Amino acid sequence: MNYRFPVRVYYEDTDAAGIVYYANYFRFMERARTEWLRAMGFEQDLLRQEHGIVFVVRSAAADYRAPAKFNDLLWVTGALIENSRTAMTIEQNIYRQEDDKLLCRGEVGIVCVDIDSFRPTPIPAAILEKIKNAE
Template sequence: MTYLNEFIFPVRVYYEDTDAGGVVYHANYLRFMERARTEWLRTLGFEQDTLAQELNAVFVVAGLEIAYRKPARFNDALLVDAKIDTIGRASLLFKQEIWREGRNNSRELLTTASVKVVCVNTGTFRSMTIPTAIRELLQ
C-alpha cells in the first residue's frame, strides 16, 4: 500500500531470517526496513540504479535508532511501514515500524525505528540536494 509519504511493505519471515531459536536475527529487521524504503521509492517511479547513473545520486543511511519490542518468528507475516517524518535539503527522516499480522486483521507492533537517509553524490559521497523530481512528489 502506498501513499506519497508512507509505504507499507509485506514481508514473510523465512527460516534464513532467523537464528537457532527461530527468532528473527536483529540485523534482519534493518534489511526489512531497507526493502520497504527501496520499494517505496520504486512505486514513486525511481529506481536506485537509475538515480545513480542518471543523476549521480544515491541515498545512504546516515543514522538510526531502533527499538525491539517483541520478536518476529519463523513464518510470521509482517508489515513494514516506512513513513517520512521530516524532509531536509539533502535528507529524509523515516519513522519505520514492523507489525505482525494476526487473525481478524489484528496487528502487533514488534519494532520501531527512526532512520535518517542522506542523498549523496556518487562521485564524491558528499551530501547533495535531493533531486527536484523526488522533492516535488514529497512536498
C-alpha cells in the same frame, strides 16, 4: 503511515531460537524503502546512472517491542518525519500482519550523496514532492 510493504520471515532470517535476528529488521526496512521509491517511480540504479546520486544511511535506531518468528507475515511501514535539502528521516515500523502487533519501531536517517564525491547533494525535488504528497 505513507507506505506499507509485506515481508515474510524466512528461516535464514532467524536465530537458533527461531526468532528474527535483530539486525535483519534493518534489512526489512531497507527493502521497504527501496520498494517505496519504486512505487513512486524512482529506481535507485537509474538515480545513480542518470543523476549521479545514491541514498546512504547516516543513522539507524530500533526499539524492539516483540519478536517476529519464522514464517510470520509482516508489514514494514515508512513515513517521512523530517527532511532538509539533502537528508530525510523516515519512521519505519514493523508489524505482524496477523494481529497488527507492533514488533519494532525504527527511525532511519538517509542522506542523498553525489556518487563521485560522496558529499551531500540536494535530494531531487521530484522525489521530495512525491514523498510529501503521499502524506
